Amino acid sequence: MKRSTATAAGMQHVAPYSRLYVLFTGMERIASLLECVAGWAAHGAHVRLAGLAPSASLPDSDQRPAQQCSNRIALTATLETARELLALRGIEADCEFLGTGPDSAARNEALARAVRLWKADLTIGAPANPVALAGETASPVLMLPTPTARHCSVPPGRVFVASDASAASACAVREAATLAAPGTRVRVGYLACDPAAAQHPEDFDAVILEAGHEGEATAHAIIQAALQWHADLLVLGTRGGHEGGRWRYASVAAEVAQRTVLPLLLVPQGSQTLMLT
Incomplete structure (x- = not known):
């Protein structure tokens, strides 16, 4: 597989x-999120x-509405600040607030519906179930872990793609190629399959990963x-978070x-x- 002439020529x-x-949930590292x-x-x-906004955590039902209102006010201020900071970079953005829903399933469903309505080709953040969100919206999800996790470099200088040579993994390898700026190093780690039998761009490294047959390992x-x-940056392909949407050995993407x-x-x-192409 060869990358496009533009990328290969260093344009x-x-x-x-x-x-x-x-x-935004109020738990993000805002600077890293906006940099992405x-x-x-x-x-x-x-x-x-x-x-x-996160669901109210207070046990006293009489105090929950006040906490929910406080959460919403704080998050609304965060959204407005983020919008203004992006405008300074020449990026226009609009804002919306998603309903909290009675439970996590309802919240996840509301998020997936909003992403589909927006026709997003990338969702960025820390959704509760990023694997299911990617599968339900048919668009990539960039998950940024907790504020104490690694900083997200943009563009990434070193991209690691895990592959089991499936069709889903091939999508992940191609997506990594679209992200790779000139000078970016990309390594494909193959799970129990011969890199020679799979396809990846000629300028990508390839290694074989030794792993057991269980998702956690x-x-x-x-x-x-x-x-x-x-x-x-770590890149994984997935067919979603439901039955039938699994890697060869287990629901590896969810574990990762x-x-x-x-x-x-x-x-x-x-x-x-x-x-x-």
Whole structure:
């Protein structure tokens, strides 16, 4: 597989995403989140900033409305500040507030519906179930872990892609190629399959990862390999978070999403993002 002539010739890298949906819950590292938006938004991109306030945690039901109101006020201020900071970078964005819903399932459903309505080609943030969100919206999800996790470099200098040579993994490799600016190093870690039998761009490194057949062991092998290689970004393909949407050995993507300290880009099979040929 060869990358496009523009990338191979070292021409200026073009940010790949034109419709971004950015999720705020009040737990994010705002500077890192906005850096990702500014770095991966194509010129003239449409950006929507969405607030998803956490559910009230107080046991006293009489105090919950006040806490919910306080959460919403704080998050609304965060959204407005983020919008103004993006405007200073020449990026216009609008804001919306998602309903909290009675439970986590309702919240996840509301988020997926909002992403689909926006026709996003990238969602950025820390959704509760990023694997399911990627599968349900058929668009990549860039998951930024907790504020104490690794900083998200944009563009990433070192990208690690895990692959089991499936169609979903091939989508992840192609997505990594769209993100790779001139000078970016990309390594594909193959799980129990011969790199020679799979396809990846000629200028990508390739290694074989030794891992067991259980999701937890495989996820650990992927994360450790990415960390030891000093990756800035980890990329995984997925067919979603439901039955039938699993890697060869288990729901590896979900395990990685729960454990990683690296920014994680989840690429669903059938993603509508423009890919290199």
